[in-house]
Amino acid sequence: MKRRAFLQSAAIPLLGSATGLVDCSSPQRPMRCNTMTGKLKKRPLGRTGEKLSLIGFGGIIVANEEVSDANRWVAQAVERGVNYFDVAPSYGNAQDRLGPALEPYRKEVFLACKTLERGKDGAVKELHNSLKVLRTDHIDLYQLHGLATSEDVERVTGPNGALEAFVDAREKGLIRYIGFSMHSEEAAERVMDAFDFDSVLFPLNYVAYYQGHFGSRILRKAEEKGVACLALKALARCKRPKDKPDSTEYPKCWYEPITDPVEQELALRWTLSHNITAAVPPGHADLFFRALEIAERFAPLAAEEQADIQRRSIGLEPIFRTEV
Numbered sequence: 543m544k545r546r547a548f549l550q551s552a553a554i555p556l557l558g559s560a561t562g563l564v565d566c567s568s569p570q571r572p573m574r575c576n577t578m579t580g581k582l583k584k585r586p587l588g589r590t591g592e593k594l595s596l597i598g599f600g601g602i603i604v605a606n607e608e609v610s611d612a613n614r615w616v617a618q619a620v621e622r623g624v625n626y627f628d629v630a631p632s633y634g635n636a637q638d639r640l641g642p643a644l645e646p647y648r649k650e651v652f653l654a655c656k657t658l659e660r661g662k663d664g665a666v667k668e669l670h671n672s673l674k675v676l677r678t679d680h681i682d683l684y685q686l687h688g689l690a691t692s693e694d695v696e697r698v699t700g701p702n703g704a705l706e707a708f709v710d711a712r713e714k715g716l717i718r719y720i721g722f723s724m725h726s727e728e729a730a731e732r733v734m735d736a737f738d739f740d741s742v743l744f745p746l747n748y749v750a751y752y753q754g755h756f757g758s759r760i761l762r763k764a765e766e767k768g769v770a771c772l773a774l775k776a777l778a779r780c781k782r783p784k785d786k787p788d789s790t791e792y793p794k795c796w797y798e799p800i801t802d803p804v805e806q807e808l809a810l811r812w813t814l815s816h817n818i819t820a821a822v823p824p825g826h827a828d829l830f831f832r833a834l835e836i837a838e839r840f841a842p843l844a845a846e847e848q849a850d851i852q853r854r855s856i857g858l859e860p861i862f863r864t865e866v
Contacts, residue, residue, distance in 0.1 A: 582623030588770025601629025602825025
């Protein structure tokens with residue numbers, strides 16, 4: 543099943559610059575990372591005081607998978623230092639799989655969840671259901687899911703909008719931090735002006751950035767507002783051609799994922815070289831563990847690698863685009 547079907551069924555300033563990657567030959571370096579011996583490095587989540595692993599575990603990974611596989615993948619992720627897990631009710635049965643698998647480690651991890659509900663009552667109902675299914679008494683980061691239009695922003699921030707439910711839940715201790723995910727730079731800018739968010743989750747992808755002009759506005763706005771940045775789609779390559787059948791190898795991806803090992807490393811390191819907290823890989827276990835492998839030895843891109851990854855984007859159709 544495509545990820546888009548999952549949703550239906552149920553950038554950030556670069557370090558040292560808002561428009562380009564850091565010159566790694568200069569004294570500037572990506573955000574300082576803290577790490578434990580033998581564990582994946584962690585970065586601060588904005589002003590929250592939390593520190594998250596460079597790679598997050600996307601709940602789609604366990605959707606429609608065997609319980610034994612879900613349990614094993616979650617245990618392996620925690621063992622390798624992953625403390626950031628992200629899920630949503632719209633990801634098929636991902637919550638049902640992730641909740642039990644994560645339960646033994648709940649006190650050790652940072653759990654993020656989302657809602658597509660735009661009104662207060664719907665958001666309250668969905669939050670309480672997620673708490674129950676995920677087997678937890680609180681969610682660390684609750685996010686407005688997939689803001690895409692001005693109407694979305696007006697609805698969630700207006701009277702009886704979902705944000706009212708979020709604020710009430712935070713006061714009651716049901717959630718700790720408030721964020722949003724988005725598919726529109728304009729919507730992201732507008733909602734960051736309307737509310738003091740803790741985080742924004744958005745696609746930060748080299749093809750979308752260079753060929754679709756998508757990402758730099760969010761990077762600048764988040765830096766201006768002090769909002770932490772979480773990245774999606776680092777291992778996405780381009781749109782799937784219309785005449786190409788759905789992927790049998792990666793059915794949860796509605797786009798073409800990066801499968802070449804060299805390109806995977808360059809693309810993920812490109813994303814992690816920005817001023818972001820963490821990246822969430824596509825929803826397949828092999829891509830997730832490949833991202834872990836790359837992140838465990840992360841180094842910022844050198845100038846020639848930056849030029850290489852930009853050249854690789856030429857001729858590819860970005861999965862997100864901002865008209866300029």
